[in-house]
Amino acid sequence: MLSLEEAIERSLAATPKLGGETISLANAEGRFAASDAKAKVSLPAFDNSAMDGYAVRSCDLKSATADSPVGLMCVGVIPAGTFPAGSLENETCMKIYTGSPIPDGTDAVIMQEDCRSTPGDGATILCNERVKPWENIRLQGEDIREGDAVISNGSRITAGTIGLLAASGHDRIEVGRRPRVGLLATGSELTEPPGCLKPGEIYESNRAMLASLAAKVNAEPTPYPIVPDSLDNTVAALERAFAENDVVVTSGGVSVGDHDHVKPAIEQLGGSVDFWKIAVKPGKPFVLGQVGSKPLFGLPGNPVSALVTYLLIVRPALLNMQGAREWRLTKRPGCLVDELVNRGDRRHFMRVTIDDRGLVLSAGGQRSHMLSSLAKANGLVDLPPKSRWSKGERVEVIPIDQ
Ligand code: AMP
Ligand code: MG
Numbered sequence: 001m002l003s004l005e006e007a008i009e010r011s012l013a014a015t016p017k018l019g020g021e022t023i024s025l026a027n028a029e030g031r032f033a034a035s036d037a038k039a040k041v042s043l044p045a046f047d048n049s050a051m052d053g054y055a056v057r058s059c060d061l062k063s064a065t066a067d068s069p070v071g072l073m074c075v076g077v078i079p080a081g082t083f084p085a086g087s088l089e090n091e092t093c094m095k096i097y098t099g100s101p102i103p104d105g106t107d108a109v110i111m112q113e114d115c116r117s118t119p120g121d122g123a124t125i126l127c128n129e130r131v132k133p134w135e136n137i138r139l140q141g142e143d144i145r146e147g148d149a150v151i152s153n154g155s156r157i158t159a160g161t162i163g164l165l166a167a168s169g170h171d172r173i174e175v176g177r178r179p180r181v182g183l184l185a186t187g188s189e190l191t192e193p194p195g196c197l198k199p200g201e202i203y204e205s206n207r208a209m210l211a212s213l214a215a216k217v218n219a220e221p222t223p224y225p226i227v228p229d230s231l232d233n234t235v236a237a238l239e240r241a242f243a244e245n246d247v248v249v250t251s252g253g254v255s256v257g258d259h260d261h262v263k264p265a266i267e268q269l270g271g272s273v274d275f276w277k278i279a280v281k282p283g284k285p286f287v288l289g290q291v292g293s294k295p296l297f298g299l300p301g302n303p304v305s306a307l308v309t310y311l312l313i314v315r316p317a318l319l320n321m322q323g324a325r326e327w328r329l330t331k332r333p334g335c336l337v338d339e340l341v342n343r344g345d346r347r348h349f350m351r352v353t354i355d356d357r358g359l360v361l362s363a364g365g366q367r368s369h370m371l372s373s374l375a376k377a378n379g380l381v382d383l384p385p386k387s388r389w390s391k392g393e394r395v396e397v398i399p400i401d402q
Pocket of ligand 2: 253301
């Protein structure tokens, strides 16, 4: 049996990078930068005020106190979006607003709250406080300097990076292309919901579930019609899905039964098959196929096995195709409130709930066909073989929603 780490490594190695596309910043959240981007301007672009108040020379206010304020002649106003001409003389000041440029000759801003005008004469400002040199001034380039990297190749674009990119002069960004993922469900027992079920049939549920997960990592999932268990059907369905997508994900039909046609179908298409029994529960049987340069991930049909193997093995590959630097699942620390037991000899990714205080409970039945606990769960706990973790144990929970 293959270790999970080895399975991930092989699946990463099998996935080609898709290259980049340039998109508007407005659509870039969650995507991955495909090149480094540099600041086109410094931030702040010029020395400016951090407050509404008066631009002053700090040396003029050395003796200012509330009891003995210093009066400065106000010689002008600097609204945001304008640039003050000339230089300030001794014992003068200019009214200034947050973000307005600092006039030459001044080295501080006194807050409006620390000043008042002399009665009847609006032009003299009485300053009740001293200010230190550069107090309330945001210096040019103290945040970012022109030419500095604002995002590096492979980083995930967040709302914050979008803000920084826009502020430093970008309206577009080069990102890794979204992988087109063909989703196939194999099984003659499967029927599309909400159609009528004939005896022995079940509703197909993996395509919608996997599509929702794949969309979280920017993939463009396309569900294809259900594939009945025959080699011809499977070959035809795979051929179409490979022609129209960058990667194909199937569910079902990868065990060793007579009706498991995914492996022979890949071979009939001239592809290669790497069949694994991965040492994880749920989700032992798994196929990594390759047709031309395109990968196929053959997931087990049981819905929980399909979801767990998708998260553990397919998700990293979809991220890798986009050039993402980080493809590992994030984890949240938690504390067990229930006992969790794994009597088996494979790691068991158990369905749990974790609340906002970090308390972790079993989500219910842990067998691989049980969807009610999957729906209730918001995380998985990786329980080593033959282990019993007691109440109070510190655990790491893998959120499912990623
Ligand atoms: P298989 O991997 O094809 O042997 O299927 C294992 C189990 O998962 C069987 O009980 C199937 O009926 C069920 N199953 C397979 N594919 C799906 C699907 N797409 N939706 C729901 N259940 C499925
Ligand atoms: Mg089947």
